[in-house]
Amino acid sequence: MAKSGGGAVRCQRIGCDAMFTDDDNVEGSCRYHDSGPIFHDGMKEWSCCKQRSHDFSLFLAIPGCKTGKHTTEKPVTKAVSANPRKPVPVPSATQNIKSDDSCSRCRQGFFCSDHGSQGKPSKPATANAPKEETVVKDPAPTKKIVNLNEPRTCKNKGCGKTYKEKDNHETACEYHPGPAVFHDRMRGWKCCDIHVKEFDEFMEIPPCTKGWHNADAA
Template structure:
């Protein structure tokens, strides 16, 4: 009986092989995918596509031997150092944020204190950006994260907060509010769909008015 074949774990290969039939150069693969604003790109050869099926059909640009070890994906390094943030008395856990509707959608939460509250002037309905965020947006470029195509992520688009995997992401997967959110004289609402209510719980229930790609990186 011949040696049992196993499947290669390199990204974009997926071939069946045996250790006795695994010469150097028989495997063609990619190092890792990058997902950003709905675009899918191979980090090794920079080839990209919006369509996931076409993206997976791009031939591998690296060669080597087949392997049964799964590749390790890491976050791409940021060219600039992140701006230090104030230390919280007690950092909330990921599970606590995942179960909180406000945290999932990027709103200020008094229970977990993970977001920055938007401050509005008394005579303006436009949300103001805090000085810390203004500096961060001006000096730090969006961070691109290399993730597994089946890794669960939480969408940070306002009004969504759903868990998704990049493999199933598409241009109409997300229902969200493009914003901005408006808080003025105890009135809460969305400028994008011109709906306003008094209670925050009612505000959270306002149906999203736009469709688009899920986005797990609010800075992108």
């Protein structure tokens, strides 16, 4: 429940994240997921409704499958592992070279538990090679013709705020440029090198980059 007499507060249910007050907190105003996500071979799936996506941003945008009232109480939701732990054979040098191209996680830019520790050493280092860890500040996104006073939702990873284009500027958004990292039951962001075990903790990792809000982010 929202604090009596206070301003709007943010709903803590997974999949909602809306701002609300006591006056507008009616039954059915909140859409959320009531059980945790499953991460399996590059696929992300909500265990409560079986909706899935390979893209992490699209996965977080999947509408909740349950309705109810908003709440400020943080739900206890843990990620579900779809892969039991089992011995992994040590690949040969030939397998290491082609692993990045054949693995769906590697192709999507996610850190892969099977190839992540082998892919980088297999690439010859050169003195003039650019650093992969360099984070370049995003330029202002190409603007569409929109109403400057129209409320829009930022789709940058870790933001999700509602904004108006007239208030947008180069430091208005706080977000993660990514990619998200899932490795040996740990979750985190490669951009800020923070990793946690629980999905709730992962969702609470503060953004590490400032830039423009972008309602058209991929």
